[in-house]
Amino acid sequence: MATRKPETGWHGENSDVNHLRGRAFEATCLALTAFGLVSVMLLLLFVANDAFRPLSADVGWLATYAVTVVVPLAALAVYYYRLDEPAGEVAYVASGLPVVGLLLTGGFAVLFTELLSVLEWFALLISLVAAAGLIVAHGRLRPKAALERLVVVLLAPVVTVFGLPPTRFNWLVTDAAAALGLDFGLYYRVISLREAIMLLPFVPTDWVMLLLTLVLPAAGAAGWFVEQRRESRRDGLAVVGLTTVAAVLGVVAGPLLGIGADVWLLVVTFAVLPLGVYVEGVLRRGEGVRGLAFPVVAVLGVVAGSLITGALGFAGPDPWLDWGFLTSATSRTAADAGIYPSMVGSVMMIIVIVLTAFPVGVGAAIYLEEYAPSQGLMGKFVTLIEINIGNLAGVPSVVYGLLGLALFIRVLQWPQGSIIVAGLAVGLLILPIVIISAQEAIRSVPDSFRQASYGMGATRWQTIRQVVLPEALPGILTGTILALGRAIGETAPLLMIGAAASVRLAPNSFFDVGSMMPRQIFSWSSELEPAFRHGVLAAGVITLLAVLLVMNATAIVIRNRYQRTG
Amino acid sequence: MRDNTMSTETTGPDITSRPSGRAARERMYRYVLLLCAAASILVTVSIVVLLARDAVTFFTLVNPVDFFTGTEFLISRNVYGLLPLLSGTLLVTVISAVIALPTGVAAAVYLSEYASDQMRSVLKPGLEILAGIPTVVYGIFALVYVTPFLQAIGLPVNTFNILSASIMVGIMIIPMVSSLSEDAMSAVPDSLRRAGYGMGATKFEVTTGVVVPAAASGIFSSFILALSRAIGETMIVVVAAGSRPRMLNLSDPLANLFQGYQPMTAAMVQINSADSVSQLGFTSLFAIGLTLFVITFLLNLLSNRIAARYREEYE
Structure with a gap:
């Protein structure tokens, strides 16, 4: 041990002891x-x-898949990590895109089976497009009438989507229609465009409507994107044409393979099209092309594995988390229990949140970053708002549940445990998170961008809409997806507003009582039977975590792709 | 209505193609956005007003002194004493703090002072994952896996016990401590560290003697925020800590850990989901909720104060 000499007492003298410490x-x-x-x-x-339960499988089954899937993928992953990092990034996105796409497909499929028919969706979309068309047309024809346009903006969607309430004028219209022998069945009320479409005696089949309202717009957007990227109109049109051909071919050939036309169109829109555009981009850039091998190897491995295990007769595991669990309702017997109705509840709750908390949160962030004065009475008010948002982010979730209970159920008398109440209560909970992350995203847009825009004579709103928001959008999206992840997992507010412990039938309106995934999981947690405790419960937890994982991975990809460097 | 203001706006020189109405529209957007921002104030106000409304009803029937000092909480007999619930909340907070505070600070020290870039790129998102797992999942971890584990290693824990719930709360709040403390440590200027090295101090001495004390207020503020989070944590204790309000047993402190308790948040959930609750019992929900809100709100304010103070030090 070092001994200390009094005359040379410099600080690090006994350094061997210090090293150890x-x-x-x-x-x-x-x-x-x-x-x-x-x-x-x-x-x-x-x-x-x-x-x-992987151990319930035959050893041969596990070994086969280890050889066909795990080993090749692990080898590829090591190769990417060590030697070819851009390829690793490509592999990550190219494997993740189809997963996210299929998840979205599932979400829309649930929407069309539970919430609204394809015809209702078609009518709603056409009406909204018509309303937007009206507003744009008014802007073109009478560019100077601002107040008039405000009226048009407010009225156009009402007229096209909801129709006009009974007034004296409407009697004339309906009477005139009746005199002509047309009976809409809706007296004393001008029906909306949406309702008119629903009443049409002949409508296109479902897949044609989906093709028109989902596949073609998505293909058009992708085509536009490719056209911008490659500066070639032909390539853009090629994307639209190819997508349409693929969609129609699948509709024709799908029944042979047992794939419904509607599902195929959703798959084309959400999985095939984005993946195709991404792969095309990777191939053209020529950077990290080897990353594309990863999903291919994965799929080939699974196919090979299933062929071999099928041929050799190895039995697979008997997992709790299987297709039946995802598609059936809960049950008293563990073997039949599933999570489907509460998944529908979660999806619908997310829709409510996206339609309410997201616009309000982003609006608040825009105000605080772009408009808020820093001086005077308003400045003090803004400071108060900022402090308040920080504090709201720390309020326990159970208190938000209590707020939802008191405000929506006791004061406004909305149905207890309904999906809209759940969505609003959880929406209030994530509002501060959305605001704070959107603020950060907006703040990261350099001021020079704004000054350039002002210098061109743009007004403040034009600058925000055309310059700031497009730049900040990836950041806002990242923050929002993370906040939605938080929302999906929140349970305490659902308990306080009385969401159902479990429901047998999926809800099909926002005012129905619903259960959500975490609420369902919580009610399973009080079952004492081991099959529930170590089976159904675990399957529910993994399902919830898998959804969260996909959402967070998406957010991270968006962040990495568009992160402002320097 | 707005004709008047519009005409004054259009008197300036027009340099754009569609000048009139634009100012009115600009103002409209401004007000709509202001409304969005003001909505957050509305949320706070409605929390306070709506919780207070029913809490006041409750306090007209139950003496607040009895409520805050009562040692028994039994809704079926209309006995409302907050102390058993507070005992549960206190236990959860203390045990989770014992786990999370040292761990979180150590993690912050490691990430801010020692970790290589590669380690950081793994550990930091990893810690963030801990904060992203839904709390009901942590509760299930505690009930289904941790409690049997504790029983297996010979601790005399009940099926529902405060210890496993608190361990999970502790793990959940680690990232809160670590990320805020790390921010505070990264904000310590490098010149202070160099001064330390210049005096011949080792990295260990600089870290513990310079960086941590300099970041003390930030670390402390992260502690308070984490405690506030632990106090408000609901699902973990609802799932794993049981549903019996119980007073702390001061004569045998260790035995407390192995029993079930019912913290305030868990009591709120139970009152709300109970089948038959008297009107008075139901309003007690709001009294407890208001107490919880006030405690966490004050802690958050305190944390912000401390954090704001330390920011002034180096800028």
């Missing part, structure tokens, strides 16, 4: 950093084991 400290810190992570990873492994 420093090393020990660093190791302790690292161990403590890893403590939480490792324990949660272990717990997740336990849950995943309960949900998938």
Whole structure:
């Protein structure tokens, strides 16, 4: 041990002892950093084991898939990590895109089976387009009439989507229609364009309507995107043409393979088209092309694995989390229990949140970043708002539930446990998170952009709409997706507003009582039977976490792609 | 209505193609956006007003002194004492703090002072994942996996116990402590560290003797925020901590850990979901909720104050 000489007492003299102490400290810190992570990873492994029960499979089954899927993918991953990082990024996105696309497909499929028919969707969309057309046309014809346009903006959607309430004028219209022998069945009320479309005696088949309202707009957007990127109108048109051909071919050939026309069109819109555009981009840039091998190897491996195990007769595992779990309602017997109705509830709740909290949150962020004065009475008010938002982010979720209970159910007398109340209560909860993340995104747009826009004579709103928001959009999207992830997992507010412990039938209106995934999981957690505790419960947890994982991965990809560097 | 203002706006020189009405529209957007921003104030106000409305009803029937000092909470007998619920909340907060505060600070020290870029790129998002897992999932972890584990290693824990719930709350709030503390440590200017090295101090001495004390107020503010989060945590304790309000047993402190308790948040959920609750019992929900809101709100304010103070130090 170093001895201390009084005459040379410089600080680091006994450095061999200090080294040991420093090393020990660093190791302790690292161990403590890893403590939480490792324990949660272990717990997740336990849950995943309960949900998938891999050990219930034959050894041969496990070995086959290890050889055909796990080993090649692991080898590829190591290769990307060590030697070809751009390819790793490509592999990540190219494998993730179809997953996200299929998730969206599932969401829309649920929407069309539970919430509104394809015809209703078609009518609604056409009416909204007509309303937008009216507003634009008014802007062109009478560019100077601002107040008039305000009226048009407010009235056009009402007329096209909802129709006019009974007035004396309407009697004339309906009477005249009746005199002509037309009976709309809706007396004393001018029906909207939407209702008129619904009443048409002949409508196109479902797949034609989906083709017109989903596939073609998506293809058009992708075509426009490609046209911008390659500066070639022909390529853009090629995208639209190819997509349409693929869609129609699938509709014709789909029944042979057992794929419904509607599902195929959704798959084309949300999975095939984005993946195609992405792959085309990667191939053209020529950077990280090898990353495309990853999803191909994965698919080939699964196909090969299933062929081999089928031929050799190896039995697969009997997981709790299977197709039946995802598509059936909960049940008293663990083997039949499923999560489907509460998934529908979660999807509908997310729709409510996206339609309410998202616009209000982004609007508030725009005001606070772009308009808010820093001086005077208004300045003080704005400071108050900022402090208040920070504090609201720290209010416990159960208090938001109590607010929802008091405001929507006790004061406004809305149905207890209905999806709209759940969406609004959880929406209030994530509002501060949306505002704060949108503020950060808007703040990161350089001021020079705004000054350039003002210099061109743009007004403040034009600058925000044309310059700031497009630049800030990836950041806003990232923050919003993360906030929605938080919203999907929130349980306490759902308990307070009385969301159903479990429902047998999926809700089909926003005012129906619904259950949501975490609420359903919570009600399973009070079952004592081991089959529930270590089976159904684990499957529910993994489903919820998988949805969250996909959402967070999407947010991270958006962030990495569009991150402002420097 | 707005004709008057419009005409005054159009008197200026027109340099754009569609000048008139634009100013009115600009103003309209401004007010709509202001409304969005003001909505957050509305949320706070409605929380306070709506919670207070029913809480006042409750306090006209139950003496506030009895409520805040009562040692028994039994809705079926109309006995409303907050202390058993507070005991549960206190226990959760203390145990989770014992786990999360040292761990979080150690993680912050490691990430800010020691970690290589590669380690950071793994550990930091990893810690963020801990904060992103839904709390009901943590509750299930506690009930289904941690409690049997504790029983297996020989601790005399009940099926519902405060210990496993608090461990999970602790793990959940680690990222809150670590990320805010790390921000505070990164904000310590490098010149302070260099001065330390210049005096011949080792990295360990600089870290513990310079960086941590300089970031103390930020670390402290992260502690308070994490505690506030633990106090308000609901689902973990609802799932795993049981549903019996119980007073702290001061004569045998260790035995407390192994029993079930019912913190304030869990009591709120139980009152709300109970089948038959008297009107008075139902309004007690709002009294507890208001108490919880006030406690967490004050803690958040305090944390902001402390954090704001330390920011002034170096800028």
